[in-house]
Amino acid sequence: MSRVRFMTLGLLSSLLLPTTVTAQEMMEDTTARKQALTTWGVQFEEFEYRYSDADEELGVWNADIFYGTDELRFRWLTKGEYEIQEQAYESLENQLVAQTPISKFFDAKAGVRFDTPEGPDRTYAVLGLTGLAPQWFEVDASLYVSNEGDTSAEFDAEYELLLTNRLILSAALDATVAFSEDREIGQGKGLSSTETGLRLSYDLIDRAFAPYVGVVHERKYGDTADLAEAGGGSTEDWFAVIGARIAF
């Protein structure tokens, strides 16, 4: 009955108001909501001053700048160690990678890495996996092939222990393995180096600014250690660090 009524009304109104009844196409949603959400962020996991047991002073950063959607993110990963007395980069590494999810908690990434420290430069192709492992370990594994044809791998893991919801003890491990020797940059075959850090931070402003203190241990192994010794460098260093985690 209601349908009939509506039809009658429709007929009536089309007689009385012919202009108002035009077949109206329902619109297509072309608003931003229907597009993939694009987002960006900047995170300095490390931004710190290091003082070694050999009185070496370093300025160090390790940052991740990303832009993209859930499906495809572009990341600029930059890290460096600047030797303050010698005014030279002990290491300087920039990676540009594209990253896409491959499982619930893991992404695959691929791109290029440019190493431009004091001394010889290297360019690498990068292939890696990054994500969250069970028990809340943030892990990152990368495989590198340099423009000299040498291959190496790097493994990173980080764990945060919440002493309180703002006071956080984070442990980080970074290990590099080379599958071939690259003498020029002082890399021997096998496990070449590890960096282990323990940092106690306090979230002062949201998660945007968290000052910390900590200790970092750097060690070189095997042929890499021999190459370092031959070049007059150290094979093991302890650092006291002070810095801040920054995110915006």
Next chain:
Amino acid sequence: MKKSFLAGLAALLMPAFVLAGEYNLTVDRVQIDTGDFVKEGIGYNGESPGPVLRFKQGEEVTINVTNNLDEMTSIHWHGLILPYQQDGVPGISFPGIQPGETFTYRFPIQQAGTYWFHSHSGFQEPDGAYGAIVIEPEGREPFRYDREYVVQLTDKHPHSGDRIMRNLKMMPDYYNRQQQTVGEFFSDASEHGFMNTLKDRMAWGGMRMMKADVEDLQGFTALINGKGPDQNWTGIFEPGERIRLRFINSSAMTYFDIRIPGLNMTVVQADGNNVQPVNVDEFRIGVAETYDVIVRPRDEQAYTIFAESMGRSGFARATLAPEEGMEGAVPELREPARLTMADMAGMHGMDHGSMDMSSSGDMPSMDHSGMAQMDHSSMSGMDHSAMMMTEGGASDPFYAKGSGIVPVAANGGKFLSYADLRAQNPLYEDREPTREIELKLTGNMERYTWSINGVKYEDADPIRLQYGERVRFKFVNETMMTHPMHLHGMWSILDVGADQWNPIKHTISVQPGTTVYMETEVDEPGQWAFHCHLSYHAAAGMFRKVIVEGGPDSTQAKTDAVAGNGGEA
């Protein structure tokens, strides 16, 4: 038929006799002062919240909305039944309102009750663009009151909506300051044993899920009618008067547990529709829901309206008092809620059978608010026969068995459950649904992605309904969060097992690990939004377009370019 034809004719020929009102709203940049911080935001007619719009059932309203912002805006009339072009969702109902433009909404007011309005553009609503709607019924109301107040809640955050979304995408736990700490590990270990606690943490760590993931967004100041806890919005009463409080939750993300210590509340309306009165001590209001309650303070004293967030990270506070300036005691926040394995039961790849519920009973998670003594046999999930099981114990058929977020009244009394709601006047005849559509509520907290049936709005086909059918929607919550699902334009008849007395709502909360059914009489042509009303979940993709095909105006129901796809249906 003849009569209605004549009525229709009369309506067409004699518009001057129709009750009509014209209203003007400007959309403005405003300052929002919460008492804790002052924040630039968006409001209506120069303030946030905007004015209370008072309509009368049967009225033809004309609302002129002038956009004084430098960006697009829109107003959605939340819960109102109206032609879809007036529904105010950019990209679905209309193109939106350009800066400097005045858009005129025109629609008949077909219903009565408490509703609200808000922007449906970007994050303007969390930024302050919301207000209340009160519609006076044509006939008499089935309850009496001497005075009424709108009590509109929100979770005002010092960060803008855009920034919150970006931070959540960068670090999903950015705003969660209730995570489990080393200290909590040791206190749990001393209470439940080291190994039990370790096993519990390993079980959750293995899933990469957090028991503390009850509220995505903490750090807000909860407001009532735009006033923070210290600014203390006050409603005046004379002792002995019946006061109707129209609670509206306009939060972006926050559920509130509301009580007025010293007063019993009679719930008389939910989502604008009258319900058979229920006396309660406390109730939980989901995002976008409304509840009207009647209270009768008899003493010459101040009463505190206390609204704790579900995750206990904040509270709103207001006062009912015989005179301005009086204050009641403000209770302490209760312990933060913790999810349990039961809340995880809907997670993909898990099923009840594989979970060791007997050992989880020993877990520390189960002990919050005395939930370890749950009588599993007395609850059978959504089994309708068990729906009376809400009095006293911490059980509610609309929460997973053994859930950690089952609400409990602070005074040990009655906490409202969906299962208590019965329609006062069913709007529709009860009939068998023509079909069922399953909607799995899905997401990934670690990526902060939210979706329906695993598909985000950007990749989704519309849900196609046929005019005249009655669709049964089956919500299966496979996430660990509560989702307030809101279908625009048509009523959501919540299945509480009361058949024709099932309550009629516009927003339905689906708790983690549960399945909830609602039925919709598809009686409005056009296209409509259907989404989770948590702002950042909707924006992340837990959103759908619904197309109603056919209907009285079938020339208008021409479908868009993607016709032919079955979509979700």
